[in-house]
Amino acid sequence: MQTDLNNIKNNNKILHELKGQPYDRNDLRPGRIRAEAILIIIILTISLLIYLFMNLGMRSGSTVEVSLGGEIIAVYPLDKDMEYRIESEDGGYNLLVISGGECYLSDADCPDRLCVKQGHISRSGRSIICLPHKLIITIRGDEADGDGVDSVAR
Numbered sequence: 001m002q003t004d005l006n007n008i009k010n011n012n013k014i015l016h017e018l019k020g021q022p023y024d025r026n027d028l029r030p031g032r033i034r035a036e037a038i039l040i041i042i043i044l045t046i047s048l049l050i051y052l053f054m055n056l057g058m059r060s061g062s063t064v065e066v067s068l069g070g071e072i073i074a075v076y077p078l079d080k081d082m083e084y085r086i087e088s089e090d091g092g093y094n095l096l097v098i099s100g101g102e103c104y105l106s107d108a109d110c111p112d113r114l115c116v117k118q119g120h121i122s123r124s125g126r127s128i129i130c131l132p133h134k135l136i137i138t139i140r141g142d143e144a145d146g147d148g149v150d151s152v153a154r
Contacts, residue, residue, distance in 0.1 A: 061124040061139030064103050066096065069134045078103065078122070078139065088133035096137060103137065104128070 095107040102122040115130035124141030
């Protein structure tokens with residue numbers, strides 16, 4: 001292993017000598033550092049723009065739509081603080097909590113409990129899904145104030 005590292009170091013020295021450049025194992029030229037800093041700034045800027053587009057473009061929801069097995073079983077207002085126990089067809093349950101304009105699943109008896117770990121949702125179009133119970137919780141906005149086109153299509 002050590003001989004492989006020595007061979008790599010020797011090859012780097014030879015390449016630098018062929019180019020007529022002195023070999024420096026800490027090759028930190030100002031131009032290289034500047035290029036890397038510009039690349040990092042560009043990546044961070046793109047990430048920030050994507051984050052702002054995804055979060056500021058969405059409207060707050062007004063209702064919570066609960067569907068079980070592909071059928072809508074209930075629609076609850078998002079502005080009233082409540083708890084609902086949703087019984088699935090296989091005898092399992094999920095506990096839906098609506099509080100402070102957000103909703104989340106606080107408890108479930110599914111094996112992996114991923115639905116509980118999905119967190120709070122409040123924006124129109126966001127969902128919490130429990131695959132073992134075939135449960136989908138979706139936030140819906142006011143259909144009257146929208147034109148049926150989501151923020152991505154605008």
